[in-house]
Amino acid sequence: xxxxxxxxxxxxHVAEHDLIPIVCTVGRRDWFSKGxxxxxxxxxxxxxxxxDAGLRAFLTDGREITIEQLVSQYPSLSDxxxxx
Numbered sequence: 666x667x668x669x670x671x672x673x674x675x676x677x678h679v680a681e682h683d684l685i686p687i688v689c690t691v692g693r694r695d696w697f698s699k700g701x702x703x704x705x706x707x708x709x710x711x712x713x714x715x716x717d718a719g720l721r722a723f724l725t726d727g728r729e730i731t732i733e734q735l736v737s738q739y740p741s742l743s744d745x746x747x748x749x
Contacts, residue, residue, distance in 0.1 A: 668691070668692050668693070669689060669690070669691050670689070670690045670691075670692075670741070671687065671688070671689050671690075671710065671739045671741050671742060672687075672688060672690070672741070672742070672745065673685050673686070673687055673688075673713070673742065673745045673746075674686040674687075674688055676715070681716060681717075682714055682715065682716045683714070683715040683716070684712050684713075684714060685712065685713040685714075685715065685749070686709060686711075686712055687709070687710040687711045687712060687713065687722075687735075687739075687742070688707050688708065688709055688710060689707070689708045689710050690705065690706070690707050690708075691705070691706045691707075691708070692704070692705045692706075693705075709725050710724065710725060710739075711723050711724040711725055711730075711735075713732075713735075713746070713749070715749060720732050720746075720749060722734075722735045732746060
């Protein structure tokens with residue numbers, strides 16, 4: 666079975682804005698009689714932009730969503746986002 670985890674990566678400072686990538690990591694392990702197989706995939710979900718105006722979130726398809734919508738879609742981000 667795949668294990669899915671959504672998290673924030675380290676902020677990158679670009680032109681007076683902090684860009685904080687939102688990524689999803691999916692890991693899968695399978696055990697066989699002669700060993701095991703492990704596969705890990707990371708996929709970008711979006712980015713949080715932090716600047717003087719506050720926090721804004723954008724998904725990879727270009728849509729802007731509120732921080733509240735982001736946390737409701739991905740509850741595992743609530744602690745990390747509240748620390749921003």
